[in-house]
Amino acid sequence: GQQVMQIPQYQHVQEGEDFTTYCNSSTTLSNIQWYKQRPGGHPVFLIQLVKSGEVKKQKRLTFQFGEAKKNSSLHITATQTTDVGTYFCAGPIRNNDMRFGAGTRLTVKP
């Protein structure tokens, strides 16, 4: 079936280092969404990408949508302890149900 795969599963960085998580779909996606879940919290919407090759920035976060609309990435520059959490990508599959990747859990050492 349709899959949304996300790597890595875990990433531990020193504060100030960069971080990237990658999302790949087995099929072309009409759009992709990114969510962040803080430890003990619930997923919170970060951003949505719709256009092929789209790049969006939110302060230190850069989101990209691949040209073929089958992959996406989230890059954080100079991580801070406030970036700790699990980052999920999600894309619509049948009937517009959003399929989530397994998530990348980011820990940051001060």
Added chain:
Amino acid sequence: EAQVTQNPRYLITVTGKKLTVTCSQNMNHEYMSWYRQDPGLGLRQIYYSMNVEVTDKGDVPEGYKVSRKEKRNFPLILESPSPNQTSLYFCASRAGASGLYEQYFGPGTRLTVT
């Protein structure tokens, strides 16, 4: 304040004892869904509802039931819980059926079935 609420937040129960987890949203959203979150598996959709009286199965519906009698409420029912249903459950809503709408998640319900 726009929000999705779930109750209870924590629940420990025994195998076979029927339970209901309530979900309510105050944003007049048409689309609501239930997910379970397990380590290494991310969020998997259990059931969803595109509107009142319209529900359908997600990826992991076995052992669960839902109903949508009112637009704001979408309870999740476990008629005979089993230990493999121990998980963290999230209710979510969005404005419409389109996957272009962002989802709003409830705070989660941590369920343990012994």
